[in-house]
Amino acid sequence: xxxxxxxxxxxxxxxxxxxxxxxxxxxxxxxxxxxxxxxxxxxxxxxxxxxxxxxxxxxxxxxxxxxxxxxxxxxxxxxxxxxxxxxxxxxxxxxxxxxxxxxxxxxxxxxxxxxxxxxxxxxxxxxxxxxxxxxxxxxxxxxxxxxxxxxxxxxxxxxxxxxxxxxxxxxxxxxxxxxxxxxxxxxxxxxxxxxxxxxxxxxxxxxxxxxxxxxxxxxxxxxxxxxxxxxxxxxxxxxxxxxxxxxxxxxxxxxxxxxxxxxxxxxxxxxxxxxxxxxxxxxxxx
Amino acid sequence: xxxxxxxxxxxxxxxxxxxxxxxxxxxxxxxxxxxxxxxxxxxxxxxxxxxxxxxxxxxxxxxxxxxxxxxxxxxxxxxxxxxxxxxxxxxxxxxxxxxxxxxxxxxxxxxxxxxxxxxxxxxxxxxxxxxxxxxxxxxxxxxxxxxxxxxxxxxxxxxxxxxxxxxxxxxxxxxxxxxxxxxxxxxxxxxxxxxxxxxxxxxxxxxxxxxxxxxxxxxxxxxxxxxxx
Amino acid sequence: xxxxxxxxxxxxxxxxxxxxxxxxxxxxxxxxxxxxxxxxxxxxxxxxxxxxxxxxxxxxxxxxxxxxxxxxxxxxxxxxxxxxxxxxxxxxxxxxxxxxxxxxxxxxxxxxxxxxxxxxxxxxxxxxxxxxxxxxxxxxxxxxxxxxxxxxxxxxxxxxxxxxxxxxxxxxxxxxxxxxxxxxxxxxxxxxxxxxxxxxxxxxxxxxxxxxxxxxxxxxxxxxxxxxxxxxxxxxxxxxxxxxxxxxxxxxxxxxxxxxxxxxxxxxxxxxxxxxxxxxxxxxxxxxxxxxxxxxxxxxxxxxxxxxxxxxxxxxxxxxxxxxxxxxxxxxxxxxxxxxxxxxxxxxxxxxxxxxxxxxxxxxxxxxxxxxxxxxxxxxxxxxxxxxxxxxxxxxxxxxxxxxxxxxxxxxx
Numbered sequence: 001x002x003x004x005x006x007x008x009x010x011x012x013x014x015x016x017x018x019x020x021x022x023x024x025x026x027x028x029x030x031x032x033x034x035x036x037x038x039x040x041x042x043x044x045x046x047x048x049x050x051x052x053x054x055x056x057x058x059x060x061x062x063x064x065x066x067x068x069x070x071x072x073x074x075x076x077x078x079x080x081x082x083x084x085x086x087x088x089x090x091x092x093x094x095x096x097x098x099x100x101x102x103x104x105x106x107x108x109x110x111x112x113x114x115x116x117x118x119x120x121x122x123x124x125x126x127x128x129x130x131x132x133x134x135x136x137x138x139x140x141x142x143x144x145x146x147x148x149x150x151x152x153x154x155x156x157x158x159x160x161x162x163x164x165x166x167x168x169x170x171x172x173x174x175x176x177x178x179x180x181x182x183x184x185x186x187x188x189x190x191x192x193x194x195x196x197x198x199x200x201x202x203x204x205x206x207x208x209x210x211x212x213x214x215x216x217x218x219x220x221x222x223x224x225x226x227x228x229x230x231x232x233x234x235x236x237x238x239x240x241x242x243x244x245x246x247x248x249x250x251x252x253x254x255x256x257x258x259x260x261x262x263x264x265x266x267x268x269x270x271x272x273x274x275x276x277x278x279x280x281x282x283x284x285x286x
Numbered sequence: 287x288x289x290x291x292x293x294x295x296x297x298x299x300x301x302x303x304x305x306x307x308x309x310x311x312x313x314x315x316x317x318x319x320x321x322x323x324x325x326x327x328x329x330x331x332x333x334x335x336x337x338x339x340x341x342x343x344x345x346x347x348x349x350x351x352x353x354x355x356x357x358x359x360x361x362x363x364x365x366x367x368x369x370x371x372x373x374x375x376x377x378x379x380x381x382x383x384x385x386x387x388x389x390x391x392x393x394x395x396x397x398x399x400x401x402x403x404x405x406x407x408x409x410x411x412x413x414x415x416x417x418x419x420x421x422x423x424x425x426x427x428x429x430x431x432x433x434x435x436x437x438x439x440x441x442x443x444x445x446x447x448x449x450x451x452x453x454x455x456x457x458x459x460x461x462x463x464x465x466x467x468x469x470x471x472x473x474x475x476x477x478x479x480x481x482x483x484x485x486x487x488x489x490x491x492x493x494x495x496x497x498x499x500x501x502x503x504x505x506x507x508x509x510x511x512x513x514x515x
Numbered sequence: 516x517x518x519x520x521x522x523x524x525x526x527x528x529x530x531x532x533x534x535x536x537x538x539x540x541x542x543x544x545x546x547x548x549x550x551x552x553x554x555x556x557x558x559x560x561x562x563x564x565x566x567x568x569x570x571x572x573x574x575x576x577x578x579x580x581x582x583x584x585x586x587x588x589x590x591x592x593x594x595x596x597x598x599x600x601x602x603x604x605x606x607x608x609x610x611x612x613x614x615x616x617x618x619x620x621x622x623x624x625x626x627x628x629x630x631x632x633x634x635x636x637x638x639x640x641x642x643x644x645x646x647x648x649x650x651x652x653x654x655x656x657x658x659x660x661x662x663x664x665x666x667x668x669x670x671x672x673x674x675x676x677x678x679x680x681x682x683x684x685x686x687x688x689x690x691x692x693x694x695x696x697x698x699x700x701x702x703x704x705x706x707x708x709x710x711x712x713x714x715x716x717x718x719x720x721x722x723x724x725x726x727x728x729x730x731x732x733x734x735x736x737x738x739x740x741x742x743x744x745x746x747x748x749x750x751x752x753x754x755x756x757x758x759x760x761x762x763x764x765x766x767x768x769x770x771x772x773x774x775x776x777x778x779x780x781x782x783x784x785x786x787x788x789x790x791x792x793x794x795x796x797x798x799x800x801x802x803x804x805x806x807x808x809x810x811x812x813x814x815x816x817x818x819x820x821x822x823x824x825x826x827x828x829x830x831x832x833x834x835x836x837x838x839x840x841x842x843x844x845x846x847x848x849x850x851x852x853x854x855x856x857x858x859x860x861x862x863x864x865x866x867x868x869x870x871x872x873x874x875x876x877x878x879x880x881x882x883x884x885x886x887x888x889x890x891x892x893x894x895x896x897x898x899x900x901x902x903x904x905x906x907x908x909x910x911x912x913x914x915x916x917x918x919x920x921x922x923x924x925x926x927x928x
Contacts, residue, residue: 016420016833023419037449042472056614069404070411070796070822104389104399138325145319157385168612173619184795184821185725209447210822214846216480217487231447261448267419268444271426271437278427307673311666313572314659328728332761339760339790346789357808410796414822417829417854424832425853483845486861490843492887493865494730496680496880501733505684505876508737508769508868 012277019270026266030258037257039234048204048225049085049239051177057090059176060168064191064205065109066182068101071208076105077233077253078206079181080113081240083127084247087118092165093127094175096151098139098186103132103155113250124154124163131155136186140194144172173199180205188223189215197222206232230260296504303502343368374398439474446471556589560647561633566655574625574659580617581633581649591635592644596620599630599651610636628654668923675890680883687879695878700839700857701867704738707813707837708745716812717752718742721802721827722766723818723842724795726759730865731843735818736762736769737868738841742815743773747782755788756805758798763790799823803830816840816855817864820847828854841867894924 041049055061063082067075086093093114095106106129114127121127133139133150142150147169152160160166168174172195180188180203188205192215196203202224207215209229219226227236233253241248302324309317347361355361373379378386379394388395428434445451451467458466464473500506561581569576579596593612598620599605611618623629634648687693711718720742722735739755746753755770757763766788774783791801803826806814814831816824817840824840824847831838832854840851841859851858859867862884869877901917 014423016423019420019423020416023416027415038452039449040452040468042468058612058614068407068795070407072408135325135329138322138329141325142322145322155387157387167610168615170609170619176614185819208822210846213475213479213483216476217484219476229447257449261450263415263419264444264448265450267422268441270419270423271440274423274426275428275437278429311663311670312661313663314661315573315575318573332726332759335760335764336793337760339763339793342760342763342790343792346786349786360804406800407794407796410800410826411822413826417825421825421829421832421850421853486845486848488891489862489888490845490865492676492884492891493734493843493862495676495887496884497730497734497865499677499680500684500877500880503681503684505880506737506868508740508872 008277008280011273012281022266022270023263026262027259030262031256033258034255035258036254037234037261039231039238039254039257041235041239042232044219044226044228045232045235045239046225047220048227048236051202051204051224052082052085052089052091053243055086055089055091055176059089059091060094060165060174061086061091062094062096062172062175062178063106064178064180064182065095065097065102065105066099066180066184066187067105067208068099068183069104071183072105073252073256074208074230074233075181075183075206076108077230077237077251077256078227079105080109080250080252081233081237081247082179082181082206083109084113084117084244084250085240087114087121087127088244091176094130094165094169095128096130097132098136098180099182100132100134106131106155117246117250125165128163128165129155130160137190137194140172140186140190144195144199147171147174172201175201177201178203178205182206183208183211187211188226189218192218192223206236230256292507296507300502300504303498307502340368340372371395371398439478442467442474443471557587558589558591558635558637558645558647559584559587561594561635561649564631564633564649564652566629566631566652568655568658569619571660571663571665572657574657575623576619576621577623577629577631577655577657578617578619579631579633579652583616583635589637591647592638593636595634595636595646597632597634598622599632599654601628601654605632623657625659626656628656630654668925672890676883676887679886680880683879683883683886684876685879687875687882691875691879693875693878693882695866695870695881698859698863698867698870700841700859700863701870703837703839703857704742704815704871705745707815707839708742708749708751710837711812712749712751714812717754717809718746718813718815719802719806719809719811719831719836720753720755720815721818722755722757722762723816723820724758724798724823725819727761727765729819731819732759732762734843734864734868735841736766738815738817738864738871739766740769740773741868741871743770744777747774747777747779750779750782753787754805754809754811756791756798756802757788758791758793758795760790763788795821795823799826802827806830806834806836810834811836814838816842816851817859817867818842820844820851825850825854831855894920898924 063079063086065079083093083095095109097103097106110127110129114121118126130151131154135142135150139150148160148166154160154163172178178191178196178201180191182188182191182205188203188207188211191205192203195201204223204225206227207229209231212226212228212232215223215226215228227233230253234257237247237251237253241251241254305317305320306324309320344365347365349355350358350361351365374393374395375388378384378388380397381388381390381393386393389399390396422440426433426437426440428437445454446467451471455466463469497506561583564579564581566577566579568574569578581594583594590613593610594615595610596608596618597605598608608620608622609618620629620631631652632648632650634646637645637647639645683693708718720739722739723729723732725732727733743753745751753770755766757766767785770787771780771783774780791798805811806827807830811834814827814836816827816838820827820840820842821844824842824844828838828840828851838855839857839859840855841864842848842851843861843864845861848858848860852860866881869881898917898920901913901920905911905914905917
């Protein structure tokens with residue numbers, strides 16, 4: 001009996017490096033094995049998919065990259081799948097970034113999804129990469145009244161007026177829909193507060209799981225849908241794949257669901273162990 | 287009476303604060319676009335102050351290196367890293383011409399960004415996965431009734447965010463659909479969590495309004511170094 | 516020999532016939548005039564072109580709107596809008612795409628009348644364009660509005676809030692005693708500074724990762740002023756790494772003044788507040804390094820934090836420091852609560868400086884905030900009640916009350 005108690009005492013005071021090791025193993029093993037998990041779409045993700053499906057061809061859609069390399073595993077699959085779905089629907093996709101680090105992520109989408117999947121799409125006519133501009137929410141305010149005052153060139157420095165798809169853009173009101181993929185501030189929340197709600201422009205997007213709880217209050221009135229974390233990205237990917245199976249080889253979020261699932265279970269097991277240890281040692285202490 | 291050094295910033299704060307509040311309600315010129323104008327001014331100041339920050343970084347670390355204080359090697363790495371990136375970016379090493387973007391593909395800066403900065407940033411962020419586990423292990427103990435409720439909610443959300451949650455309770459009949467784990471997890475997030483979240487947000491918004499107002503009126507001056515008591 | 520030649524000729528003739536027949540048939544149909552001539556697709560003109568002042572603006576915009584059928588088999592490629600000035604001169608101002616039915620012209624001069632003409636542009640398969648124009652609209656002019664009446668609800672709520680906060684501030688300023696409940700986290704700050712002094716270890720203070728345009732950073736610096744007074748009093752070492760240059764300059768001023776006010780300018784050095792980097796995770800890595808090397812006995816985090824919250828707090832926990840955090844970032848609160856000894860939740864961050872300074876007027880402003888909370892609670896309560904009653908009774912007068920309350924709390928009235 002005393003042996004058993006001392007075991008639980010050890011558990012309750014375990015060196016946290018053992019916990020780190022457990023997490024490392026539970027995340028890396030399913031990643032190496034490459035197990036695929038299915039994702040059942042939630043209503044918030046279904047809303048995004050269906051709204052895009054209902055967009056008439058030629059609709060102008062803004063896709064803002066408001067994140068950096070650190071949250072790529074969660075955010076990049078969202079942006080990639082969105083860009084694919086929008087171009088598949090014949091929408092005009094305008095990529096921009098409110099974060100300096102977002103500029104590079106837009107290039108990733110172009111290289112991974114847009115150029116290989118849509119060889120016939122013309123840069124400047126069907127999609128454009130406007131790049132990053134400084135100013136955070138101040139920039140959003142500026143773009144709201146005058147888009148071309150800030151964006152005089154595209155990312156590569158070419159005159160904005162030389163692109164046919166830019167000729168119909170006056171302000172953010174010229175867009176039929178706005179998406180922000182974000183991992184902090186300014187991000188989707190600011191797009192909703194400063195632009196979407198103010199100009200009655202349908203706004204939505206995806207955020208990291210940590211941020212998601214902050215966005216729920218805006219759904220469904222001010223924000224028509226939300227992809228929350230890796231799970232949200234995987235749900236959207238699964239919907240896109242169901243309708244357009246050609247996207248399947250490009251899926252990334254679905255592939256990461258297995259490590260996340262196993263890691264969640266590992267954390268649950270750790271918390272249960274911690275509680276057993278807590279109650280056993282507390283009883284003994286009494 | 288506050289000194290002149292404090293009067294000037296207080297005056298600027300009052301004027302710009304009051305004008306921005308008015309701009310919310312008055313659409314007549316010059317109020318529209320004032321916020322943009324002020325944001326641009328803020329950015330301008332921030333750009334110049336960056337020189338101040340960079341200068342300070344160099345000063346602090348060069349001092350450590352010169353005096354060979356404890357851990358001075360780390361300071362040396364910091365200074366060298368800073369200077370290298372500054373050099374690569376400023377002189378656009380590897381770029382075809384001067385008009386090219388410093389982050390254009392082929393530049394040395396872009397290479398350093400992809401090969402050093404990106405993995406480092408991802409590494410630090412990934413630490414979260416480990417820290418979440420260790421913090422959860424330590425903090426999630428059913429010590430009180432509230433803590434127990436929190437613990438149960440956490441379990442439901444954790445399982446509900448994975449395919450396991452879908453599998454576990456998919457056998458439930460239609461009448462008990464509410465107890466299907468993904469639905470239950472969705473309910474916790476969108477009802478009790480959101481109610482609490484909104485209450486916290488309202489409190490925060492009021493706190494921000496009150497703090498801003500105290501600053502605009504010059505009642506709160508601790509940020510200027512005290513209240514001249 | 517005759518036979519083969521005859522055969523050859525016959526076969527050639529046959530082949531020629533076989534090849535020519537379809538061609539002849541084709542030529543036959545081609546030459547026949549069509550029974551029904553091809554009708555050109557209908558090309559309707561825009562209808563009901565109207566111009567009107569954009570309400571509640573600075574008087575520099577006119578809204579042009581028109582009607583157009585949505586379900587055309589051959590829709591136009593777009594619309595071209597012409598602006599007519601009073602003297603009859605006109606110019607094309609914009610080409611918009613075919614889904615657009617409204618355009619806001621911001622290139623007008625206040626008070627001058629303008630009228631507009633909208634034409635639909637059709638393009639046939641050869642690329643030839645045909646423009647079909649609508650009647651010129653009635654003239655309209657732009658007018659300046661001095662108060663945006665769609666925001667009247669916001670103005671009233673703002674006035675109530677400002678009135679309550681200012682009222683209590685002046686009430687307290689006239690010597691009325693105000694009380695504030697004890698905030699455990701704030702009370703613990705002095706204890707933590709004391710402990711650092713005893714152990715001969717530094718106090719680490721992080722005023723968030725955002726710039727001075729974030730109110731939370733300012734709240735963090737107001738708390739820093741009190742902490743600096745304590746470290747000056749106890750002669751404890753203070754270390755304030757920051758991630759923004761402007762925060763560094765302001766933070767220096769704050770700490771310098773605090774040391775002066777405590778009569779210890781000799782203990783102050785510019786290096787107390789030092790800049791690291793604007794980059795979020797670079798900043799975190801540097802602070803983690805400082806923690807692991809210097810082992811501060813107290814870590815205080817006050818301001819706006821993002822993902823770095825848990826990375827900082829877990830490292831602080833690992834070195835056994837007393838940790839006190841305060842933030843108004845709702846998403847980061849759980850992490851601080853889990854990993855720190857004390858956490859100031861949301862508005863407590865803003866209340867902390869009032870608590871620490873003991874300034875009656877600052878405490879009075881908190882009382883004003885409570886009035887705001889009461890207003891919010893009553894609005895939520897009445898709107899939910901009215902909505903529920905309206906849903907149960909199926910509309911009627913209660914529905915109108917509900918709609919009114921709902922609009923009252925919306926962004927524009």
